[in-house]
Amino acid sequence: MIYLVRHGQTVFNREGRLQGHVDSDLTDLGRDQARRLGALLARLTGGDGGWRILASPLGRAQATAQAIAEAVGGGVETEPALIEVSFGEWDGRLRQEVQDLAPEAFGPTGYMFAAPHCESFEAASARLRGWLAGLEPESSRRVIAVSHGVTGRVLRGVYAGLAREEALALPVPQDAAFRLCGGRIERIDA
Numbered sequence: 052m053i054y055l056v057r058h059g060q061t062v063f064n065r066e067g068r069l070q071g072h073v074d075s076d077l078t079d080l081g082r083d084q085a086r087r088l089g090a091l092l093a094r095l096t097g098g099d100g101g102w103r104i105l106a107s108p109l110g111r112a113q114a115t116a117q118a119i120a121e122a123v124g125g126g127v128e129t130e131p132a133l134i135e136v137s138f139g140e141w142d143g144r145l146r147q148e149v150q151d152l153a154p155e156a157f158g159p160t161g162y163m164f165a166a167p168h169c170e171s172f173e174a175a176s177a178r179l180r181g182w183l184a185g186l187e188p189e190s191s192r193r194v195i196a197v198s199h200g201v202t203g204r205v206l207r208g209v210y211a212g213l214a215r216e217e218a219l220a221l222p223v224p225q226d227a228a229f230r231l232c233g234g235r236i237e238r239i240d241a
Contacts (some may be wrong), residue, residue: 069138141162
């Protein structure tokens with residue numbers, strides 16, 4: 052079983068900036084979301100230990116994972132495969148600025164893989180497919196994965212066998228966990 056969560060709200064989220072590989076601190080709301088996710092996951096895992104907490108190397112995911120670890124118990128392992136998709140030259144830029152630069156790229160899913168020098172959808176899918184394949188068998192898997200908006204969409208899409216457009220249209224709440232188990236995905240709000 053995998054519980055997948057997105058990091059809490061960041062300063063860049065609040066400002067409407069694309070983050071990609073550029074980092075931004077959690078806001079007060081983001082720290083509260085991380086604590087609530089920790090409490091939710093402590094309830095869902097039953098506090099019986101044995102859960103691996105894996106987090107993207109970016110600070111916003113690490114801070115969220117630390118709050119979860121305090122509630123669930125255990126330490127945080129850094130997992131490079133969970134890093135956010137890079138938006139290339141658009142990392143750190145305001146969404147409005149990007150929309151003005153490339154209006155044709157903005158749609159429900161367009162901007163995510165349209166930037167110059169960005170990671171491709173195919174590369175992100177392959178990265179996450181490889182990560183899933185490298186985990187222990189699903190029957191014994193006990194993983195809490197702390198990741199990002201676009202990466203979380205792609206990961207759920209790979210897990211469920213969704214087409215690109217379906218995967219990239221998935222919601223990316225910062226106050227919910229997704230349970231990936233037995234080929235099914237269930238959203239659980241904090």
